[in-house]
């Protein structure tokens with residue numbers, strides 16, 4: 001799978017207190033972003049000099065650093081007979097730094113590698129029943145998948161520079177899972193456990209909520225200018241990633257997006273969270289499963305889609321009810337936050353043919369401003385893999401936002417590798 005990755009090259013750099021950005025770092029970032037912004041189209045040194053206002057000598061020196069650091073690759077010009085030889089073009093490197101995305105769900109584990117161009121180079125999904133299993137065992141399983149992916153990336157001259165784990169639950173401080181109800185996990189230091197369990201490389205691990213990562217993945221991969229949207233992840237649980245002004249809104253404690261526990265009916269059925277009438281009880285895949293008495297299975301979403309495809313009136317009615325409940329809650333959020341787009345992701349991406357219409361209908365009916373500026377509900381671009389791809393893209397995005405950081409780290413690693421290998425050379 002290939003994701004054309006627009007990234008956040010034009011977004012402001014994150015605050016880096018204490019970092020005195022040198023002129024060289026500034027120019028290097030500028031040139032790198034110019035090459036990144038051109039996507040697959042090669043850019044010449046002369047083009048960069050013209051548009052940046054830098055001298056040809058400065059551009060050449062910095063490009064040399066970018067090529068040596070495997071951030072940028074040179075592509076041979078097309079040779080046309082009789083024509084003057086065109087200049088060598090520069091594109092983002094498909095070798096060099098890469099991001100590792102991991103995902104733990106109650107019904108599958110996923111692992112992917114994304115290179116600097118945003119291309120998914122590796123994606124494995126292992127279905128299974130992970131609910132209630134010991135976190136150490138599950139994390140050891142996903143670490144083994146990560147080790148295999150890191151080794152495979154090395155063979156293709158990529159260096160995995162970080163890993164992000166997506167989980168369906170509340171994450172504290174980007175490492176501690178406070179609660180993942182459907183996995184049965186509570187207060188698990190997943191960041192540390194995973195970093196210890198990955199043995200092939202010393203990669204920094206961060207942990208985040210799956211809907212947050214999927215929202216970021218959609219933003220990075222979208223060709224539209226998505227800046228105010230809500231990503232809805234519909235599975236056994238319902239989560240949301242909230243993006244405002246191009247930034248993920250995590251909330252005061254980082255726990256925003258618990259869409260499944262917005263109340264639809266204060267007198268409704270009790271929810272496992274302790275409240276009543278939560279949206280999860282109306283619109284989650286688990287609710288659809290129970291309504292149709294389907295067996296619990298890792299392939300639940302396909303089973304639901306198959307019944308709907310076959311025209312089962314009961315399934316179509318259940319999907320419509322779910323869409324109405326979902327659209328009602330989403331309309332309330334649009335009235336508060338003024339999103340222009342609602343992205344249906346996770347399992348909802350697979351069921352979008354049946355959910356989009358009722359959701360759109362409720363948005364059109366209930367959003368105060370819909371008469372002037374309709375809100376669009378649409379399926380996710382990345383489909384059910386959005387969270388694991390988004391997780392890998394967040395690592396890549398770090399490099400793309402501040403390429404001198406990777407070069408400095410690369411230099412460190414290179415000189416360390418030289419030092420370590422020196423005795424063997426004697």
Ligand SMILES: [Zn+2]
Nearest residue numbers: 261271273278
């Ligand atoms: Zn609830």
